Every structure is written in structure tokens, then in C-alpha cells.
Amino acid sequence: MKAGGRSEADALAAQRPEKKFSALAAIYRAHEQAVQPFTQDAICRPGCSFCCTHYGRLDATTLEGLAIRRRLALFNGRQQVRLRDRIRRNRIEKEAGKASVCPFLDNDGRCRIYEVRPFSCRQLYSLKPCRDSGPTVHRQAVALARQAVRTIQRLDDTGYSGHLTFLLALLEDRRFRCLYSGGGFDPAGIEVFGKAHGLTINCRVGASDNNAETR
Numbered sequence: 001m002k003a004g005g006r007s008e009a010d011a012l013a014a015q016r017p018e019k020k021f022s023a024l025a026a027i028y029r030a031h032e033q034a035v036q037p038f039t040q041d042a043i044c045r046p047g048c049s050f051c052c053t054h055y056g057r058l059d060a061t062t063l064e065g066l067a068i069r070r071r072l073a074l075f076n077g078r079q080q081v082r083l084r085d086r087i088r089r090n091r092i093e094k095e096a097g098k099a100s101v102c103p104f105l106d107n108d109g110r111c112r113i114y115e116v117r118p119f120s121c122r123q124l125y126s127l128k129p130c131r132d133s134g135p136t137v138h139r140q141a142v143a144l145a146r147q148a149v150r151t152i153q154r155l156d157d158t159g160y161s162g163h164l165t166f167l168l169a170l171l172e173d174r175r176f177r178c179l180y181s182g183g184g185f186d187p188a189g190i191e192v193f194g195k196a197h198g199l200t201i202n203c204r205v206g207a208s209d210n211n212a213e214t215r
């Protein structure tokens with residue numbers, strides 16, 4: 001769909017990150033609808049959280065990280081301190097190459113940031129109880145999820161992809177946050193941190209696959 005020589009996707013990608021939240025939500029919704037024929041038989045239910053502790057990577061884009069950061073600011077002071085401590089611990093454990101439970105998983109198996117959870121969580125479902133082999137899914141749904149990841153990365157073309165807690169650490173840096181929020185892009189400025197933490201540049205990468213690493 002071209003308008004004045006630029007596609008709708010190009011025009012959206014050129015916007016400042018804050019203005020892209022509704023486009024991000026639209027991609028989530030479109031994916032949910034596209035996979036509905038497959039997920040309608042899923043056995044997922046609130047409190048079922050094997051996938052939050054044993055399967056998949058807690059990957060996200062910078063744009064998703066920014067949405068989650070904003071959600072964190074809405075928790076009360078005590079909750080924020082607790083969550084920030086859990087995020088910090090998750091990052092340290094991941095940096096040490098250890099398995100680590102998602103910092104947003106509550107004691108009752110529910111997600112504290114469910115409404116803004118990243119796409120890596122949204123794409124998961126299972127037709128059978130999850131065991132060590134992970135969720136039972138349709139191949140077509142996995143292919144659709146890969147397409148959605150690329151669409152999200154294209155939308156966030158001045159951002160990065162990688163583990164959520166590393167992206168949140170990047171967003172803690174005021175200089176990075178101001179540059180990114182203003183639509184700026186300076187890969188050299190985060191090169192050392194990015195390489196050490198396996199971050200990829202959205203405008204230069206292909207679809208990233210899930211793997212069986214723990215969150």
C-alpha cells in the first residue's frame with residue numbers, strides 16, 4: 001500500500017517511538033485474529049505458567065520495553081521497588097548464563113504486566129499440557145508468529161531486539177532513552193553493551209526464532 005512513494009509501514013516506522021504504541025497493539029491484535037483458528041483449542045488458562053518459567057526466551061523489542069517501562073511506573077512505590085529488584089536479579093542471572101524465572105511472574109502464576117507483555121509471550125499457546133518438550137503448537141501458527149516478529153521489528157526500526165531485561169537496562173540510561181524517544185539512532189553508542197548482551201539491530205536483522213532457553 002504505497003502513498004506518495006512511501007509504504008504505510010515506512011511512514012509508521014519513521015514516527016517517534018511513543019507514537020507507535022497503537023500500531024504495535026494493532027499488530028498484536030492482527031496476529032491474535034490470524035492464529036485464532038489454531039489457538040481456539042488451546043488449553044492455556046490463567047495461572048498456568050510453565051511457559052513463563054521453562055520455555056522460550058523473554059525477548060522483546062525496544063518499543064515493547066518502553067511500553068513495559070511505562071506500565072511499571074503505574075505500580076505503587078513498594079511494588080515498583082520489588083519489581084525493579086526482580087528485574088535486576090533476572091538480568092544478573094542471565095548475564096551469568098543461569099536459568100532465571102521471569103521477573104514479572106507473580107507467586108500465583110499470573111503475569112504482572114499481562115496487558116503489555118511482549119510478543120514473545122503472546123505467541124505462546126499449547127494444545128496439550130506443557131512438559132519438557134515445550135508447548136504443542138501448529139506449524140502455521142509458528143510461521144505467522146515469525147512474520148509478526150518481523151513486522152514489529154520493522155515498526156521499531158530505530159530500536160533493538162533481545163532479552164527484555166537487557167532492553168530495560170538500556171532504557172534506564174537517560175541518554176539512550178532520550179535519543180530513542182526522540183527518534184534517534186546511534187548503534188555505535190550501545191555497541192559494547194549490545195554485543196555483550198546479544199542485542200540485534202531491528203532494521204538490519206531477519207526474523208528471530210524462539211528457542212528452548214529458559215527466561
Ligand code: SF4
Binds near residue numbers: 049128129130135
Ligand atoms: S503455553 Fe503451556 S504453560 Fe503456557 S499457558 Fe499454555 S498450556 Fe500453560
Ligand code: SF4
Binds near residue numbers: 110117
Ligand atoms: S512477561 Fe508475563 S507472560 Fe511473559 S514470561 Fe513473564 S510472566 Fe509470563
